[in-house]
Amino acid sequence: LxxxxxxxxxxxxxxxxxxxxxxxxxxxxxxxxxxxxxxxxxxxxxxxxxxxxxxxxxxxxxxxxxxxxxxxxxxxxxxxxxxxxxxxxWPRELADRFTTRAVIGPVEEPGAEAEHGPVEEPGAAGSVPAGSGGGGVPSFLSADALLAFNWRFSVGDQELTRAELDRLAEAGRPLVRLRDRWVLIDPAEVLRARERQDRKVTPVDALAAVLTGGADVDGRPVEVVATGALERLRERLADPEGGVREIPQPAGLAATLRDYQLRGLNWLHRMTSLGLGGCLADDMGLGKTITVIALHLHRQDEPATAGPTLVVCPTSLMGNWQREFERFAPGTRVRRFHGTARDLDGLADGDVVLTTYGTMRLDAERLAARPWGLLVADEAQHVKNPYSATARRLRTIGARARVALSGTPVENNLSELWAILDWTTPGLLGGLGAFRRRYAAAVEEGTDPAAAERLGALVRPFLLRRRKADPGIAPELPPKTETDRAVSLTPEQAGLYEAVVRENLLAIGEAEGMARRGLVVKLLTSLKQICNHPAQYLKEERPRIAGRSGKLELLDELLDTILAEGASTLVFTQYVGMARLLEAHLAERGVATQFLHGGTPVAAREAMVARFQAGEVPVFLLSLKAAGTGLNLTRAEHVVHYDRWWNPAVEAQATDRAYRIGQTRPVQVHRIIAEGTVEDRIAALLDRKRELADAVLGGSGDTPAELTELTDAELAELVRLRGDDDRHGNGDGR
Structure with missing residues (x-):
């Protein structure tokens, strides 16, 4: 002592x-x-x-x-x-602790060939497809292969032999003599180490372990390193855009790929030829579609990868996919598997089939019966809920390679990222429950700063993300200016707002469980509608529109300036009812508009886009959810978000209808926010979600769950209407 x-x-x-x-x-x-x-x-x-x-x-x-x-x-x-x-x-001479480290490589134990088949190098039968670039990557990526955890055990800096490990385990004592010195060990840890030695793992599990440098074995973290071909594969995947370019632009592509698109094509080729799959998560407007078309053409030149391609996309994007294939891959036979008269008769290698998520869900069995060379899920955030019928049916369709396209792989939480990557590369991130425990919870709650780094190391090889603002990506794009424009409520709006808050908080305080959550969602929706226009909340049939909304007054001022300059604008709102009010109001003012929403037929939708792009209609009203993806509206120099969505990624996608390749004029984005209301506080929530995506990667219209779980006091503070003193920190809202 x-x-x-x-x-x-x-x-x-x-x-x-x-x-x-x-x-x-x-x-x-x-x-x-x-x-x-x-x-x-x-x-x-x-x-x-x-x-x-x-x-x-x-x-x-x-x-x-x-x-x-x-x-x-x-x-x-x-x-x-x-x-x-x-x-x-502990005495210094006893301070060296017993440590374990796993070294993963192809099975090389005696008898392994008889049980699992020989380990082959590229070019041998059963190896990676021809034309994949080889690079010393073995064929152990096949689904039925197994790899061994080859364990290394050390005391301090001295590595133990198997015989020494057995001697330590059999001694069963914490203080033992080893190599002429006393060593302090935990006998239980030594026994666990000896039991681990024959553990085998799947190739995907092994790859995940070497990418992150560690694995959980029996609930304990273990350091993992790779050897041989697996180490070469890790180095090859570590930098998605690095290394030697393995393939050129396909000769059949009727366009010249930009440098970053050619890098993206090589990355897609590398991943799909290895059977790994991947998610191309470039910003909207950077040409994900043409990159996939180039991949389709390249795969037809290789016997091992040739086959028909199936593209699953939202209904609104089918026309765009068909036009892009006809433009950039002339001669490719493209058919729509949609509507009542849909068939797959005569399907051949090199053909492209376009279908929608809804049709795929209904007819997954027929689609799954066909051998697909490439399966593409466009706007893959549509399957971000792995338990949805759409996601489950998509998983039943087999293909030699799977590619997901999404500008927003993380919208609300990291489980959405898991759902997408577990479809492209099943098993990469483990089960959803384990993924949330090991990564997602720590990243989202900010309790483990290193968790985002570990997750990033794991997903980065499988998810390629480039932004318009990245150096060298789209230097020809003009500047984009984003402005939050705060407006005051009218007296009518303020009175309605306070009355609805008072009435609903009383009811929420007396409710529990799902009933309470429903009342919270109803309250937040009502307040957002009041902020938009009293007539929207009151559902008036023949409303007086002018003079009742601060947002509408600002929109009128913006449009007066925009139209006087001869410019065009997009106006997004999440509510069809609000868009109808804007449509009627602007018609009274003599402003030509058109309105695109979820019920707009595909043909009418395409005609609207053509009219706007031709400059025939200067103001395009759009439903955020129906028109936030897949449209090329580069005629617009201004984008107005009349109300805020719960999700910043969805807003960004909507803005990218105008701010995309082909835009030659500066774009101004105007976000209208009702000052002192719940909309003010939602801005902080949106900023946190942006940070979450950025932390890992370097939509949903649902009300965020964190809002429905607020206490009564927290909810009251969120929705309380603040006056000028509160907003400037001089009142009791300080």
Missing amino acids: QLHSAADPALVVDAADAWSGAGPAAAALGPRARMDALLALRRAARAWPPLAPLLTAAVPDAMEPADEEIVELLGPASRALAATGMRVH
Whole structure:
């Protein structure tokens, strides 16, 4: 037992000297040294009973612990003593701890070939498809292959042999003699290590482990390194856009790919030729469609990858996909599997079939019966809920390669990213529950700063994301300016707002469970509608529109300026009812508009786009959810978000209808926010969601769950209408 001075932590005195008061160091502890030591020992003995004999010893300076007590000191006893202020120090010569490290590579154990088949190099039968670039990547990526965790065990910097490990395990003691020195080990840890030695893992599990540098084995973290071909594969995947370009632009492509698109094509080729799949997550407008068309053409040149391509997309994008194939891949036979007269007769290699998520869900069995060379899920956020019927049916359709396209792979939470990547590369991220425990919860809650880095290392090879603002991506794009425009509520709006808050908070305070959540959603929706226009909330049949909404007044001012300059604008709202009010109001003012919503037929939708692009209609009203993707509206120089969506990624996609390749004029984005209302506070929520996506990657219209779970007091603070003093920090909302 040693005593430490609180005044001078460097001062250490043996208990025997403290008891006798010998030496100046002992005197420096003060007259209460013995009493303080006994009190500390009493607290420590309650935490760890083997210390109790010291309390009755003449001089409490030493004890001889049994083997099992030393094992306790290696773990739980040490933590319990630390809680009482007692620290455990091991002699320096015993401080080297037993460690384990897993080295993963193809199975090379005796008899492995008989059980799992030989390990082949590229070019041998069963190896990766021809034309994949090889690079020393073996064929163990087949689904039925197994890889071995080859364990390395060390004490300090000395690696143990298998015989030494067996000797340690059989000794069963915490203090053993090894290579002419005493070693302190945990016998239980040694036994666990010996039991792990024959563990096998799937190739995808092995790849995930070497990409992150670690794995969970029996609930414990283990360091993992790769060897041989698996290490070469890790290096090849580590930088999605790096390395030698393996393929050129296909000769049949009637366009010249930009440099970043050619890099994207090579990445897609690399991933699909290895059977891994991937998600191309470039910003909207950077040409994901033409990159996939180039991939389709390239795959037809290779016998191992040739086959028909199936593209599953939202209904609104079918026409765009068909036009793009006809434009950039002339001669490719494209058919729509949609509507009542749909068939797959005569389907041949090189053909392209376009279908919608709805049709795929209804006819997945027929689609799954066909051998597809490539399966593409466009706007893959449509399957972000892995339990939805759409996601489940999509998983039943087999293909040699799977590619997801999404400008918003993370909209609300990281489970959405899991759903997309688990479809492109099944098993990569483990089960959803384990993924949320190991990565998602820590990243979303900010409790583990390193969790985002680990997850990023794992997903980065499988998800290629480029932004318009990245250096060298789209230098010809003009500048984009985004402005939040705050407006005041009219007296009518303010009165309605406060009355609805008062009435609903009372009802919410008396409700529980799902009923309470429903009332919270109803309250938030009502407040957003009041902020838009009283007539929308009141559902008036023949409303008086002008003069009742601060947002509408600002929109009129913006449009007066925009139209005077001869420019065109997009106006997005999440509510069809609000768009109808805007349509009627602008018609009264003599402003030509057109309105696109979810019920607009495909042909009418395409005609509207053509009229707007031709400059025939200067104001295009659009439903955010129906028109936020897949449209090329580069005629617009202004984008107005009349109301805020719960999701920043959805808003960004809508803005990208105008701000995309082909835009030659500066784009101004106007977000209208009702000052002092719930819309003000939602802005902070949207910023947090942007940070979440950025942390990992370097839509939903649903009300965020975190809002429905607020306490009554938190909810009241969220929705309370603030006055000028509150907003400037001078009132009770400070």
